Structure formats: structure tokens, C-alpha cells
Amino acid sequence: xxxxVIVGGGNAALCAALMxxxxxxxxxILEASPKEWRGGNSQHTRNLRCMHDxxxxxxxxxxxxxxxxxxxxxxxxxxxxxxxxxLVIRASSNCRDWMRRHGVRFQPPLSGALHVARTNxxxxxxxxxxxxxxYRSAIALGVExxxxxxxxxxxxxxxxxxxxxxxxxxxxxxxxxxLAAGGFESxxxxxxxxxxxxxxxxxxxxxxxxxxxxxxxxxxxxYMMRAxxxxxxxxxxxxxxxxxxRSPLYDGGICTRIDCVSLGVVVNRLGERFYDEGEDFWPxxxxxxxxxxxxxxxxxxxxxxxxTVVGRFMPPVFPGVTANSLxxxxxxxxxxxxxxxxSLDSYNAACRPGAxxxxxxxxxxxxxxxxPKTHWARPIETPPFYGYALRPxxxxxYLSLKVDDTAAVRFADQPSPNLFVAGxxxxxxxxxxxxxxxxxxxxxxxxxxIAGTRAAAAAMGRTVPRSNIDGRH
Amino acid sequence: xxxxxxxxxxxxxxxxxxDRNAAEVDRILHICNACRYCESxxxxxxxxxxxxxxxxxxxxxxxxxxxxxxACLYACQYAPPHEFGVNLPRTLAxxxxxxxxxxxxxxxxxxxxxxxxLTVAIAVSLGIAVFLMAAITLRGGLFVSGxxxxxxxxxxxxxxxxxxxxxxxxxxxALAVGVIRFWNKVSEPGKPVPMSNAVTEAAKSALTLxxxxxxxxxxxxxxxxxxTLWRRRFHHFTFYGFMLCFASTSVATLYHxxxxxxxxxxxxxxxxxLGTGGxxxxxxxxxxxxxxxxxxxxxxxxxxQHTMDRGFIALLLFISITGLALLAFRQSSSMPLLLxxxxxxxMGLFLTLPYGKFxxxxxxxxxxxxxxxxxxxxxxxxxxxx
Numbered sequence: 001x002x003x004x005v006i007v008g009g010g011n012a013a014l015c016a017a018l019m020x021x022x023x024x025x026x027x028x029i030l031e032a033s034p035k036e037w038r039g040g041n042s043q044h045t046r047n048l049r050c051m052h053d054x055x056x057x058x059x060x061x062x063x064x065x066x067x068x069x070x071x072x073x074x075x076x077x078x079x080x081x082x083x084x085x086x087l088v089i090r091a092s093s094n095c096r097d098w099m100r101r102h103g104v105r106f107q108p109p110l111s112g113a114l115h116v117a118r119t120n121x122x123x124x125x126x127x128x129x130x131x132x133x134x135y136r137s138a139i140a141l142g143v144e145x146x147x148x149x150x151x152x153x154x155x156x157x158x159x160x161x162x163x164x165x166x167x168x169x170x171x172x173x174x175x176x177x178x179l180a181a182g183g184f185e186s187x188x189x190x191x192x193x194x195x196x197x198x199x200x201x202x203x204x205x206x207x208x209x210x211x212x213x214x215x216x217x218x219x220x221x222x223y224m225m226r227a228x229x230x231x232x233x234x235x236x237x238x239x240x241x242x243x244x245x246r247s248p249l250y251d252g253g254i255c256t257r258i259d260c261v262s263l264g265v266v267v268n269r270l271g272e273r274f275y276d277e278g279e280d281f282w283p284x285x286x287x288x289x290x291x292x293x294x295x296x297x298x299x300x301x302x303x304x305x306x307x308t309v310v311g312r313f314m315p316p317v318f319p320g321v322t323a324n325s326l327x328x329x330x331x332x333x334x335x336x337x338x339x340x341x342x343s344l345d346s347y348n349a350a351c352r353p354g355a356x357x358x359x360x361x362x363x364x365x366x367x368x369x370x371x372p373k374t375h376w377a378r379p380i381e382t383p384p385f386y387g388y389a390l391r392p393x394x395x396x397x398y399l400s401l402k403v404d405d406t407a408a409v410r411f412a413d414q415p416s417p418n419l420f421v422a423g424x425x426x427x428x429x430x431x432x433x434x435x436x437x438x439x440x441x442x443x444x445x446x447x448x449x450i451a452g453t454r455a456a457a458a459a460m461g462r463t464v465p466r467s468n469i470d471g472r473h
Numbered sequence: 474x475x476x477x478x479x480x481x482x483x484x485x486x487x488x489x490x491x492d493r494n495a496a497e498v499d500r501i502l503h504i505c506n507a508c509r510y511c512e513s514x515x516x517x518x519x520x521x522x523x524x525x526x527x528x529x530x531x532x533x534x535x536x537x538x539x540x541x542x543x544a545c546l547y548a549c550q551y552a553p554p555h556e557f558g559v560n561l562p563r564t565l566a567x568x569x570x571x572x573x574x575x576x577x578x579x580x581x582x583x584x585x586x587x588x589x590x591l592t593v594a595i596a597v598s599l600g601i602a603v604f605l606m607a608a609i610t611l612r613g614g615l616f617v618s619g620x621x622x623x624x625x626x627x628x629x630x631x632x633x634x635x636x637x638x639x640x641x642x643x644x645x646x647a648l649a650v651g652v653i654r655f656w657n658k659v660s661e662p663g664k665p666v667p668m669s670n671a672v673t674e675a676a677k678s679a680l681t682l683x684x685x686x687x688x689x690x691x692x693x694x695x696x697x698x699x700x701t702l703w704r705r706r707f708h709h710f711t712f713y714g715f716m717l718c719f720a721s722t723s724v725a726t727l728y729h730x731x732x733x734x735x736x737x738x739x740x741x742x743x744x745x746x747l748g749t750g751g752x753x754x755x756x757x758x759x760x761x762x763x764x765x766x767x768x769x770x771x772x773x774x775x776x777x778q779h780t781m782d783r784g785f786i787a788l789l790l791f792i793s794i795t796g797l798a799l800l801a802f803r804q805s806s807s808m809p810l811l812l813x814x815x816x817x818x819x820m821g822l823f824l825t826l827p828y829g830k831f832x833x834x835x836x837x838x839x840x841x842x843x844x845x846x847x848x849x850x851x852x853x854x855x856x857x858x859x
Contacts, residue, residue, distance in 0.1 A: 110512050111522050125545070125547075125548030132698040255508040315503070315856060
């Protein structure tokens, strides 16, 4: 029997496995996917949000604990847990040497992502390179890995973990267990149920695309909820951005995002604008647009730009729909021509002259327009015109198992002695809503390491000194 | 008539292939440009961010900038089995071959790349046959005693100098014309830059094989996602071994014409020391590269180039083995045979320099120079600098 059984094969699972193995425990990883799809959503990630008090290798200036915390407080609108959030923040400041020891390499911020040079450490090659490095290190350290092994059930004796049962019916016992199998974002039926029907009688979730893995079906989340584990969070909340409507249903990843929203206007299926496109810098706003589009009829919207901004935003993966006049563009996008042209004309007429500068919150704004565009508002009048259809793209869901700083799964507010949870399955403790780039990996890394350390200790009858896990050494 | 039509068909099929490979580069780089996770691995990705669309000329440039380290393949979230099917190392390898064919001089000889194993084999066979026959004709046999290492007793020095001079001179000319054609196709006018800085940087990148380091100096990928520095090391053995051999020949030429010191040179003389060191490097390097090449994950490579790659490696190996054998047995009666075989392999190399794997170094250096120049110019694309 293994000391620690890890269910899942992404960043949090691998951090847990490596920490448990480093303390001497025998470790088995059960990854639902085949080897080529291993790593869950981590294979699509690109950076880690990191607290730091002074410049560090790829990180510029400083990003102190308090600023990180305020950023998190702002994006979540208070839907967070300060104690756990600060634990994650502090852990993010000193985990990178450990990551490097396991083969993870960092790179300077990508061109086109300089705005996070101060706050985020980019993985060289992205998340799949990180996942590959962790698997290599884990296997070299003697961690056993089984692919194609989805787990269906968790066998408990009261609040004590006994074994997992695979979908194939195999019972795999362990002395302790870490659940790190992701949220339920890939489960379209569950999404449909969670989002329900809107006033127009539509099932909005039917039009969602999944930015990440197809393997996060939420099987264990549902199983643990039925088994009476404490949960936290709203099933409709998650990291949801507006992506190209032509993206694949699963695994579209980073390249499907559309970064020209703040440089133009966005209209819905009726040809009407519905939100201030220039409210703030795009990196601070991209995470709200998925939800905004989800609230529009047909869960679709169109980002409209003209020639003047081509080359000023990250190139989209698919070419835009092109036209030499606005009515032609409306027709090609299948949007009512009259309303569309009226929306664009009102917008163009409302643009006040200003000094356009997309690197600052400039003074190009509209006047007397509802909704307004408060920055980077310039008339859209120079052909060719481009339109990009947008759909909500779910990255991961926030409905979670409730934890405290030990990462133990809880039943009626009592912690299990040997069952722990990490990653998306518990990220909702810190992220009640909203998102800020790279924080998912900060949570997964911090709680993966805590869960692995705790699980190994539980399996081997040791206690864990608090200083080992709260991020301070 | 049918034969001519077949030939035309063949040519247009090849033409379509060219377009298809360049179009695939354009398709893939639109995905890469929207992702950019691989930006620190090598020069290809920073060069990509200077463009929004990728012309045939761009694909030729980027293909030769790629060292096939393949870090981007293993790191790619869009690599097969993903429906986007992104495999940049293989696609650029295919275009690389297209560029060798496209820019070859004379142009018709570019076709020699298509069946390169055969090309090299024929060149070597011809070389060996000529020297064997010449040895027999000039000395009456392949085993002659009492020559006391005197190579020129078999083939007069001036004869060798003329034959190899012509072959080498033609190859250099052909390579020069090819690389100039390539340069004219891929470069565009732009702001002047400090050329000496650009040249120094390109030379350093080439001489240190910077881009076989993976950007993190852990090395490149061979069989799987683990990194190795052995490809760089074996290539260093090969390249610097080759240069030592070249230096040996150059020194010997100077000795001969300037100081009238004629071969055979003593074991501790400069030409023999340089040649021996180079020969050893040219055994270790190519043997290692062959081993890595055979073990390489087929996903990383264009299978149609295996004969070109391995043929060239084998040729270098045969040259070094026969060269060292000649040194070891130069006083025996089999010297004429060994000399003829060795010279045959060297001639095979000289004849195929512009029509085989050797050309990769020339085009690679040109691409590195272009990269060093263009990175000193402002990026015309100011994407997402907010």
C-alpha cells in the first residue's frame, strides 16, 4: 500500500506528490488522462503571481504582501478568506527555488505581457513545460504515475480515508490521500444545471466554451459533496473570459483570447453596445468579459475595430471578419445592419478628441453616450473594419471543498485526519469570484505543497511544524 | 512526350509541396504568435513577434534560424494530439530542405537534395573509383612497398592541389551564390544598424551553438521532454574537429609553398598534430551525433531528411577513420590503397558541400546574422504593450 495516493495530475497534484516524496513517503499519482493530455489545466497556464519585496531574477521592482492582498480583495469583491489568501501570498514569495530544484525554469515576461512583469513570474515554455519538469522530477524521485486512471469514488471510514476506487472498479488503498482533480468546468451538464435558464428561456451554459482540459468533469467534487464534505462557493462563479467564438470546445488555451476589446467597441447580437470597453487596462478587465458576454442574448458578442489599431494588440489566432464598410461588416457578422450602424454612428459621434495612448488611461473618451467608453475611445471609421465574434470561455469553476490552512477535507466542520485537497477543488476558498492573472497557480502551488506535506505526515505518523507550511522560514 | 509531361508533373508537385510547407509555417505561427509561451527558448519566437503574417521568404528565414532543439514541441499545449496539430520543429525542418533546393546553384542541382543519400553515395563512389584507378595507372598497383610515407610518390602534389582546388573552389562558389540568393530573398531594407555588433553577435551564436541550449542552458530535446547538452557537445567536436583538419591542410599548404617543407611531416609536426586532433574530434562528434540522430523522437524530424543527415555524418566519420588509418599505416605497403580511399571520401565531401547537409551551417549563419540585424531595429508590431 502506498503512503500517499494523489488523485489528479496537474500542478497542485504534482506539488503535493513531490513534497510528500521528499519527506520519504511512497507516492502514487492517479491521472485521469492519457499521458499526452496530462497536467489538467496547468498545461495551459503561463505564470505564477508572486509576492516579492525586492527585484528577483525575472521579477521587477517589488510586489509586497499588502498590495497582492489588496488586488485579491478587489477582484473578489471581498469573496475571499484573508487568512488563507495571505498564506497563499506568503507562500508565493518563497516557492520558486523549490520549483527550480524540480526543473521549472522562469523567463522574462512575454512581449505583449509587460504589464505583469512586476507581479508575475512566467514559466519558460509555459505550463506544459512546468508539468513536464515536475513529472520528470517525480519519476526520478520514485513517484509512481498511472495515466488513464480516472477515480470514481473515495472510500471513507467515517472521516478517515481508506481507498479510492477507479472508474474501472479497481480499489487502491492508501494511508493518506490528496484530492487535486480539478473543478467541474468540463462537465457541460453540470454547467447547464448551475447556470439554469435565463429570462429569454435560453440555457446560457450551452454556449460556453471550455478553455482547458476535457478531463475536469467534477466527478470527485460531486462525490465528496454527496459524502457530506463541507463546500464553499457559488457554482456559477469561475474564471471566465471572452474568447474567439471559433475556438475548439476544449483546450483552446491562451491563444483564443481576443485582446482588442478595449481598442474598439463590443456589440451584442442585436447590434447594441452593453458595457464600457475602456473601463480599465485590458489585463485588469479581461476576466469580467466572459460573464458579460454570458449575460447577452445568445451568449455572443462582437468586438469591432478598424485598421488604425491593427498591430497594437496581441494577434488573434483566427483572422477577423473583414469588410470595407460598417453595413457590410454587420451583414457579414449576421447582426441587424440598421441597429449596428446606429450604435457605431452614435459611438463615433460621441468620441471626444484626445491624445490616444494605449499604454496609459488616456483622455480619449465618449460624451453623452450610454454606456460610455471612458478611455481609448476613437472613432471607428477607417476601413477595412474587423469583427471578432466572442463567446464565454470557462477556465475553471470555483465551487470548492472547504478547507482551513491544513488543506484537510472537512465533514461538519471537522477535518479529516488523512484526506486533503488542493488546486481547483479548493481554490474557491480564496477566490469567491473574479480573477487576477497567475493566482490560480499561486493557490495550486501553495496548497499542493501543504496538502502533500500534511498527507505524508499523516501517513507516516508524524506531526507537521507550522513553520513548514505557512510560507515563512 | 509522356516522359516530359511526367517530368513537368514532378516539378509542379515539388512546387506545390514548397507552397504547402510555407503555408503550414504561416498557419502554425499564427497560433504561436497568439500564445508566445516559447519566447525564451530561441531566436525564432522573438523574430516571429516582429510579424503578423508569414510570407514564403519569412518561412525560409525562420526555418534556417531554427536549430531543431524542439523545446517548443514538448512545451506546446497545441501539439498533436491537439486538433491544432502544432509541430514547429518538423514543419521548419521541411521548409529548410525546401530552401536548400530553392537556393542551390546551379539551380538544377537543387534536385540532388531530394535523394541526398544517393547523391552522397555516388559522389563518394566516384571519388574513390577515380583515385583507385589513378593509383593503379600511375603506380601500377594499390600495394607498393618502400615508399616511406611519401604520398606524392602516388599522386604528385600539384595534381592533388589542382583537383581538390577545383572541386573546393566550385563548392565555395556554389555555396556563396546560394547564400547570396537566400539573403536577397529574405532581407528587406531597413534602418542601418551597427554591423560589427550584429556580426559579432551572430558569430558568437553560431560558434557557441547558443540555440542548442534551450534558453536555460539545460540543453535541447532528443528522445523526450528531458533536456540534454550532448547534441551541442557532439556538434562542437564535429565542427571544431573539422576546423582543425582544415587548419592542418592550410598549414601544410603553407609549409609546402612558402617554406618548401614537403610531406610526409613528422608525428609531432603542426600539420600532423592538428590533423590528428581534428580527426579524433571528427570521430567522437559524428559518432555521437549519429547516435543521437537515430534515437531522436521522429516527431521532431522530417523523415525524408534522415538519409541526408546520416549520410553527411557517415561521410565525416569515414573521412576521419580513413585519415587516421592512413596516418597509422603510412609506412606500410597498403599506403597507396588507404590514400586513394581517404582521398576518395574527401573528394565525396568536397563535391557534395553545396548539395548536402553541410549547407545548413551556411544558411544558419546567414539567418543568425539577419536576426542580429533586425533585432537592433524597432519592432514594427507594438502588440499589447499596455
